Amino acid sequence: MTHAHAARPPRVAAGPAAREPAPGALPAWLAVLWAAALVATLAFAAVGGVHHAAVGVVTGAAFMALGAGMVVLLAPSDRVFVTRLFVGGFLARYVAALFITGAVMIAGLPGLEGGKDYLHWEASGWAVAEAWRSGSPTVHLTDKDPGYYYLVGAVFALTGRVAVAPLLLNGLFGAGAAVVAFFLALQVYDRRRAAVAGYLAAFLPTLLVWSGMVYKDVVLSFFVVACASAAIAISRQVSARSVCALGASLVPLFMIRPDTGVTIVGSAALLVGLTGRRRGSKLAALAVAGGVLLLFLAVLQGAGLGGKMDLLARFPNPLTSVAVARESWANEVGAGSSGLTRYLYGRNLLLAPHLLLAAMVLPFVLPLPGTTGGMMSIGTFLMPGQILWLLLLPGLLAGMAGAVRERAAAGIFLAGLVLAMALGVALAGYFSNPRYLVQGVPLMLVLSAAGIGYLRQRLLLYVSMLLCSVVVFCLYALARGS
Known part of the structure; x- marks a missing residue:
């Protein structure tokens, strides 16, 4: 009996790892999302027309392939999980975009809070696309933060004025933000908590809804979480990769919403100055002073001191x-x-x-x-x-x-x-x-x-x-x- 007891295989604790499907298998939740995307496409074709649905399918497939390809390049150690996370998050946003666009086509915009903004972004993006085609200047078509106008205009230039197309761009950045949130949590915590953070960022209903409308906030969320991840990496060890990642994230962030960029740069300077390897040096003290100044300017800017670029004009x-x-x-x-x-x-x-x-x-x-x-x-x-x-x-x-x-x-x-x-x-x-x-x-x-x-x-x-x-x-x- 003792020998039989010793030969018994060890028990494996139940948990997410024990329930994880085989690498080649399609998880049930992902299969449900594929089915939901198919049903949503057919319903949208009935409401918005076959042309709009077909453009949405082609655009969505291109964006999903682009994002999945980048995930494969960036995440060799967690390739299967992260690819599924991105594809699932994008499919959920695809369904939300078709649903909300179809609802707007049926019921109109009066019930949507911020309906004027909704129309503003779409109309301005189309105006930018038309200006590019005709060779006209675009300066007068945008405000002081032209980044999102150019993104929407680029999509419209490729697809024509199909309302769902820029929403799928939002879906690309929203699903990408979930992937970056996973790696950010993996930097700071453990894999279990990182997986929870990734799933929440991929499927939180609030993010799905805002991704299904022509607003820049979901795109901003991608660059915000990317900047935060790069700043934490720099505070631990300065490397060319992390510095390039921070710079590549800050440039579009400042083009889309400069006040958020100022807040992140100030916070990152404080983090690096107070916790970096060279803390206590003159360079670290300069980083802390610069961070405090930038955060102070961001607070004054938020309090109404000149809005965006004319902050210093009202500083007195x-x-x-x-x-x-x-x-x-x-x-x-x-x-x-x-x-x-x-x-x-x-x-x-x-x-x-x-x-x-x-x-x-x-x-x-x-x-x-x-x-x-x-x-x-x-x-x-x-x-x-x-x-x-x-x-x-x-x-x-x-x-x-x-x-x-x-x-x-x-x-x-x-x-x-x-x-x-x-x-x-x-x-x-x-x-x-x-x-x-x-x-x-x-x-x-x-x-x-x-x-x-x-x-x-x-x-x-x-x-x-x-x-x-x-x-x-x-x-x-x-x-x-x-």
Whole structure:
């Protein structure tokens, strides 16, 4: 009996690795996504016409092949998992793009929050494409941040004015952001948490919805998470690869949204100066000073000091600009809110509590269906992501707290970057439009994956934090609805 017991093979612990399909097999969830993409294509052909559906299929196949090819080149050690993650994330965004575009064709744009912006990006991108074809200048067709206009124009130049085509470009960058979020989490944490972060970034409903509309925020999220990953790599060991990756990510980031670029460069300079191998040197001190200055300029810029490129022109009048920004917050947030909010704004109280609340609440609160135009509104599409955000909020807070408790420089950098972007959104007066925080969602999901790993064995703590999150969310919903 002893010999038989000794010959028994060891037990393998159940877990994701034990349930992972064979390398050549197609996972069930990926097969479901392929089927959903086929059904969505047929439905879209019935609504939008065969030509638009065919262009969407060809464009989607080209973008998916391009992204999958780059993944194969960049990820030899995790090739199978990362390729499946990218393909699955892109297919989910493909389905979302067809669904939302079909809904817009059927119901029109009035129910979509930000419908004018939706039309603006599409019309401006088409104008850029037409200007390129005719050899006309494009300077007057864009604002001071032309990057996304050029991307949309390039897609339209290749496909014609097919509404779903630029959305598939969003899908390419959105799925790529999930892959980069996986590798970023792998840099900072372990593979299990990295896989959770990758899956969340690939399939979070909020990201799928915003990817299905002509907005630049999903494209921004790719460059933000790429910059963060390169900055962490540089803080540990300076290499030509990491420096080139940071530069290649910052150039399009500044062309699409310069204020986010300033925030990231300032935060990265602080990270490298305080935690790099040469910390304590004059070069490190210079990096810290430069980072503080850049973050200060980003805060002033968000507070209304000249918007984008003309920041220094209004630099002598910061108090006046802050007062103007405060009035805009009062008009936007206080007009339709509860008596308590109007009391706080009406009494000219300090805005620090409001900014802290905005920085912590904005990432998790999305527009409610009753406030954005009815059942066909973007608020209705966002409801699944809204619910999931509430479930992830304790994980995000635990991830931030864990980084501070363990004095993990990379985790503190990610947490600080998330809060800096949230603070910038609050300062700019976009308290009621969390779309501007979509650019930081992959970073939040990396921290959430780390926090979820910590809370798995602390169920009571998770439930307590979740209840607090629900209370804050309900108070916010009541303030907006009253």
